[in-house]
Amino acid sequence: MGRFLLVTIQVDMHDRLALALQDDLTQMISDTEARGVLIDISSLEIVDSFIGRMLGNIAAMSRVLDAETVVVGMRPAVAITLVELGMSFTGVRTALNVDAGMELLKSAVNGNKQGHGTSVH
């Protein structure tokens, strides 16, 4: 199944801290050869465009490193606000909670294995 990284964001991050997380996590994916990253944002009271972009970047970078990212635990008020803000969150897989996220990761990673050999555009 491969290794998964579980990240729980527990503090209200200033922008540089968010960028540091993005960089550290990308390095960690490479170092541990992780196949999946699960990011739990259930503690976050808001997701603004900066944090939204960071999550999108992590998903994009992990994809390049052959890992899947799933963001879990977004609060309903945060989801409503994000949509109104105009963030589409395309390219970021989401799940309601950690359990559902793990299932999604497992099937995504397995699916990729079966999909090996398909061309990359």
Added chain:
Amino acid sequence: MALLSTETLPIRAEIDVVTARRRVRDLAAQLGFSLVNQTKVVTAASELARNTIIHGGGGSMVAETLNGPRTGLRLTFEDNGPGIPDIELALRDGFTTGSGLGLGLGGAKRLANEFEVASRVGQGTKVTITRWK
């Protein structure tokens, strides 16, 4: 319109954005905002506070709590930066002169009930939003 309270916070460093978010959250909660409306006004404040630093080179946020006839929170972000030459363009989604997504100003406008921006090139920018309870 009755002004309940007014306070000014410096918006100069990144950490001030976090402080501003927290203060706006507290004020909105005190006024009895719903969780969704708290989240909207805090998110709008976060976008505008970041703009104040990135585009305005720092400034301040004035937070005013209002009641009678309506309860609300009015936030004014002011800087003495280079100003916005074309406000209409700056409000367009995806337009950015920084490294962000270009959702800050337009997004904050959508998250607020009232929105006002005044800017003079070479003098600065003042953005005021009001969110009613």
